Amino acid sequence: MSEVKKQGPNMAPGPRGPRGGGPGFRSVEKPKDIKKTLRRLLNYMKDYRLQLVIVFVALILSSLAGVAGTYFLKPIINGLVAFVGQDSPDLSGFIRTLLIMGIIYAVGAAATFLYNRLMLNVSTGTMRKIRVDMFRHMQSLPIKYYDTHTHGELMSRFTNDTDTLREILSRGLPHLVTSAVTLIGVFVMMLVISPLLTALIVIMLFIMLYAVRKIGGKSASFFIRQQRDLGEVNGYIEEMIVGQKVVKVFSREEKIIEDFEKLNEKLRKSGSGAHTFAGILMPIMANLSYVNYALTASIGAAMAISGYLDIGSIASFLQYTRTFSRPITEMSQQFNTLLAALAGAERIFEMMDAPPEVDEGSVTLVNAEIATDGTISESDRKTGKWAWKRVKPDGSVSYVRLRGDVRFENVVFGYEESKTVLNNVSFYAKPGQKIALVGSTGAGKTTITNLINRFYDVQSGRILYDGIDVREIKKDDLRRSLAMVLQDTHLFTGTVRDNIRYGRLDATDEEVERAAKIANADFFISHLPQGYDTMLTGDGANLSQGQRQLLAIARAAVADPPVLILDEATSSIDTRTEALIQSGMDKLMEGKTVFVIAHRLSTVRNADAIMVIENGEIIERGDHDFLIEQRGKYYQLYTGMFELE
Numbered sequence: 001m002s003e004v005k006k007q008g009p010n011m012a013p014g015p016r017g018p019r020g021g022g023p024g025f026r027s028v029e030k031p032k033d034i035k036k037t038l039r040r041l042l043n044y045m046k047d048y049r050l051q052l053v054i055v056f057v058a059l060i061l062s063s064l065a066g067v068a069g070t071y072f073l074k075p076i077i078n079g080l081v082a083f084v085g086q087d088s089p090d091l092s093g094f095i096r097t098l099l100i101m102g103i104i105y106a107v108g109a110a111a112t113f114l115y116n117r118l119m120l121n122v123s124t125g126t127m128r129k130i131r132v133d134m135f136r137h138m139q140s141l142p143i144k145y146y147d148t149h150t151h152g153e154l155m156s157r158f159t160n161d162t163d164t165l166r167e168i169l170s171r172g173l174p175h176l177v178t179s180a181v182t183l184i185g186v187f188v189m190m191l192v193i194s195p196l197l198t199a200l201i202v203i204m205l206f207i208m209l210y211a212v213r214k215i216g217g218k219s220a221s222f223f224i225r226q227q228r229d230l231g232e233v234n235g236y237i238e239e240m241i242v243g244q245k246v247v248k249v250f251s252r253e254e255k256i257i258e259d260f261e262k263l264n265e266k267l268r269k270s271g272s273g274a275h276t277f278a279g280i281l282m283p284i285m286a287n288l289s290y291v292n293y294a295l296t297a298s299i300g301a302a303m304a305i306s307g308y309l310d311i312g313s314i315a316s317f318l319q320y321t322r323t324f325s326r327p328i329t330e331m332s333q334q335f336n337t338l339l340a341a342l343a344g345a346e347r348i349f350e351m352m353d354a355p356p357e358v359d360e361g362s363v364t365l366v367n368a369e370i371a372t373d374g375t376i377s378e379s380d381r382k383t384g385k386w387a388w389k390r391v392k393p394d395g396s397v398s399y400v401r402l403r404g405d406v407r408f409e410n411v412v413f414g415y416e417e418s419k420t421v422l423n424n425v426s427f428y429a430k431p432g433q434k435i436a437l438v439g440s441t442g443a444g445k446t447t448i449t450n451l452i453n454r455f456y457d458v459q460s461g462r463i464l465y466d467g468i469d470v471r472e473i474k475k476d477d478l479r480r481s482l483a484m485v486l487q488d489t490h491l492f493t494g495t496v497r498d499n500i501r502y503g504r505l506d507a508t509d510e511e512v513e514r515a516a517k518i519a520n521a522d523f524f525i526s527h528l529p530q531g532y533d534t535m536l537t538g539d540g541a542n543l544s545q546g547q548r549q550l551l552a553i554a555r556a557a558v559a560d561p562p563v564l565i566l567d568e569a570t571s572s573i574d575t576r577t578e579a580l581i582q583s584g585m586d587k588l589m590e591g592k593t594v595f596v597i598a599h600r601l602s603t604v605r606n607a608d609a610i611m612v613i614e615n616g617e618i619i620e621r622g623d624h625d626f627l628i629e630q631r632g633k634y635y636q637l638y639t640g641m642f643e644l645e
């Protein structure tokens with residue numbers, strides 16, 4: 001809480017108060033390691049080294065110009081006083097002083113313009129670099145990272161945290177420097193003019209600071225409470241916007257308005273508490289500074305009358321008195337924002353430091369030419385055939401044909417070390433086989449597919465792909481060799497065509513349309529306003545769930561890899577369309593290894609092998625007829641859910 005107490009009379013949150021609430025929200029907080037964070041920030045700014053040096057010089061110039069300009073009040077007023085009673089005063093010296101003063105102010109103004117302009121450059125450029133690095137790093141993070149960090153939290157690093165940081169870079173830091181230089185400059189000049197009056201000012205200053213601490217401290221606790229309440233209100237709004245449909249389904253409008261009013265009232269109380277004290281502080285400070293001014297003026301006048309000081313000195317001293325307290329209050333305000341910004345920077349760097357997905361794999365996927373005797377050679381052109389290329393330590397190269405043979409050997413896995421989800425799972429899928437995974441919700445079906453493409457790594461046991469441990473295969477190449485239709489479909493902003501082409505970026509329009517036909521998506525696409533060129537926005541909100549799934553299947557179809565994983569791909573599609581997709585897919589799937597996860601009997605009954613997963617273990621394996629005969633779990637699952645013909 002100590003940093004809050006340092007706050008000046010203006011108790012408003014920094015230039016960017018907390019927004020968005022939710023998980024990203026934090027009340028006033030201290031950065032953990034200021035030095036380290038600053039060093040990293042400076043490192044980001046090192047391309048602008050020259051500009052920063054100029055900025056620094058300009059900052060000093062601009063603040064010193066202000067200090068020096070004020071000093072010129074002294075000779076000018078003294079000159080004017082000297083003119084009193086003269087008939088034809090000699091104005092040349094006076095005009096020269098005026099000119100010098102004018103030049104000093106002009107230099108100050110030019111320096112101010114220069115540093116503002118340059119800092120804008122430096123701050124926007126630095127922020128661009130930081131954002132690009134953040135985004136790039138985000139792409140390298142393992143799926144596990146997203147399991148443990150909410151969207152709101154990650155988003156707020158890209159928005160709130162970068163915003164506060166930019167603000168502090170472009171304005172906060174320069175302000176801090178000018179305030180410090182001005183403070184020192186003014187103090188020195190006051191000492192030069194009158195040590196006695198300076199002592200008086202310093203005493204008054206201590207009294208003012210004492211008042212700030214006393215009243216500000218009280219205010220601070222309310223201030224923290226206000227930020228927390230604001231966060232709650234924002235979080236609540238956010239949640240209710242997202243959950244609007246559920247609210248309406250259960251007619252909870254009245255209830256949530258009531259809850260919202262309670263939160264809002266809490267915010268009103270803490271807000272009014274914070275601002276009452278801030279409101280008391282402001283007039284007290286203002287009055288104290290008037291008292292200060294009056295005292296200085298009276299004592300100064302007395303000194304002038306008794307000949308200790310000239311009028312001009314008193315005039316510039318009074319001017320300094322007014323400028324003295326400003327940098328102090330400004331610095332104390334900026335200090336808080338600076339701390340908040342550094343804490344934000346730390347969150348940004350923390351994300352950048354999150355370990356990226358490790359890829360120790362060295363086996364790559366290459367286009368292959370297969371001679372009649374079965375020997376494999378690498379080819380530059382697209383041959384439609386693929387091979388795994390392994391370079392041995394001695395430099396020799398060996399190729400293994402990509403066929404799509406997947407084997408699990410005693411695989412043990414849990415999302416958290418302590419909680420096993422897959423327990424000693426072993427199975428095989430021969431090239432071209434269609435394997436169905438069935439089992440109750442939460443049994444571990446999706447988990448199995450997550451391991452094949454290495455979203456996660458096994459804890460023990462191994463997964464062989466064409467005889468190669470998947471951990472030895474480069475992740476990009478591994479994932480390129482499998483297409484996956486995920487359990488929840490995601491569509492990107494873009495046309496329908498773009499979205500299908502996401503599966504393989506170099507696919508021609510004809511290939512995209514052929515894939516759509518295979519997925520049986522062609523029919524509904526042709527009925528969209530602009531057909532394949534219809535824009536999809538907001539994750540395809542303008543499509544039905546089933547249509548979204550059809551696009552996802554088309555996307556996998558256009559990728560046309562040797563292994564296909566369909567996770568509940570047809571759960572929202574009507575039975576007739578599904579049968580049509582089946583026939584299309586059967587064509588596509590020829591010679592491919594396919595994993596299908598489905599709850600529907602019709603989807604899995606023609607599979608070569610059906611595996612029943614229960615509590616992370618395979619409890620039955622066989623084809624449909626065999627499993628029905630067994631009268632085991634499979635039989636139960638489906639006779640319970642579907643009527644068998």
Ligand SMILES: Nc1ncnc2c1ncn2[C@@H]1O[C@H](COP(=O)(O)OP(=O)(O)OP(=O)(O)O)[C@@H](O)[C@H]1O
Nearest residue numbers: 147415416421440441442443444445446447448487
């Ligand atoms: N990202 C995750 N982090 C932690 N636990 C998870 C995660 N994903 C799944 N689990 C847990 O792992 C278990 C298996 O989940 P999985 O998604 O494999 O089930 P499923 O068989 O695909 O179920 P469904 O039929 O509902 O899709 C569940 O108990 C689930 O709670």
Ligand SMILES: [Mg+2]
Nearest residue numbers: 445446447487
């Ligand atoms: Mg699942």
